[in-house]
Amino acid sequence: MRKAILLVTLAAFTLTSCGSKKKIAELEAKNKEIQDLLNSATVKLNTCLAEKEQMAQRIEDLRQTNNQLITTKDQITTLSSKGAENLERTLESLKEKDMKITRLQDALTRKDSVTVALVTSIKRAVGINDPDIEVNVEKGVVYISIADKLLFKSGSYEVSDRAKEILGKVAAIVKDKPTFECMVEGHTDNVPIKNPVLQDNWDLSVKRATSIVRVLQRDFGIEPQRLVASGRGEYVPLEANTTAEGRARNRRTRILVLPKIDQFYDMIEKEMKGQPTGASTGSGR
Template structure:
């Protein structure tokens, strides 16, 4: 009997032990599953948190960019307004510049026209002088134009004896021809320049080459005035002594009288004014 009871108890304990182990295994499996789910949820939570942080950062960046663009847009709008003002002023300045250039171009054209007219008159003067003096030796008399001024250079051997300021008869013939031309050109004034070489003057009557060149210039001027009726208001007598030589080797070339034919300044300005009235220029 006792053996039966003990056997029943053993079976009972064995069955009870088997049931407990099965439940434990089930519970353990469920625990592991729950732990896996928890781990998975934790990973997903961390991922969401990271994505949220990244999204927040991007949002902040976009907000900053949006604020910058709004500010920049306003600045652009302001600049457009300024550019409109500047464009208007620029157009006005450009228009004024064009007007100024047109005025300068017109002035240049008028001046060129006046210079052309002056050169034409000078050419006519040179041709007239060469026409009346053309039979003379080129070494004794030379006619040239430099920078709009006509020069007539006459060797002193035609005009004076050595060291003298008394005009020779041959010189009066030459001066008469020059006077005929200048009397026909009332738009010009002229200057008579006396030039000497650098040999010191030893005549005794005059002080030096300054005196000699001055006396020769005034002697020519007096003959043109007294013998050939040249208006004295048109003439100037000038002494240059030996300080404007034309040759360093031939002293004879430096002993000369030079007539410088000068256009009257008021006449030249009249040429300019006439040019301004020319319809061809004012187109």
């Protein structure tokens, strides 16, 4: 009977891990898609700036030519109607380029502003002065990295009371952003786990992630559909596991806060396609 229970438990852990890996792959793919879109927007922005500079030089050349014609006694009134029209069209084209550049810059700035505001609020809430808590941004995603000693006892996946205080502050931020998603990643060092319930560090990292997810759901009311629990085991270290300090750095839990700012990316994408922007930039998903 015990053997059957153990097999069922291992199967459940396997299914949970597979589901988490699939969700991680989907989020990583989405991050790559967004990064590719931002890269394309940046390329087009640089192209527009170069064209603007060329047009400005062209206008300056035309103005110098006109000045030369005006100062020539025999041709003081020879600026033709056609030349004036060409100059007017050039000025209008430059104005349109300026408007497009402004819209692209505004979309990118607004996206960056959302991320900066989120990082600032998280740092203020969790107390960034604690060296065991780090907040940073990678490719538009906010990461909160918490050392395991603030969350768990050695080799355990039971969340401590001190951890609940920290998680409560993070939960308050997530609850205040109802369109955000929250992924919890467990990380370990490479020291083999000695626990009859856990098979290896994969198990430990996943169990720690699910323990935190349960706290966020049960104790702080975060909707479960906004939460993802995943375990990375010992395979994404920050430092080498050859020293106690390095192993301590590697034993951590990362909470990823994923803002849904699709309206900004929609604005960039439509601008890239030459479509008008406006109403769509003011609504979210």
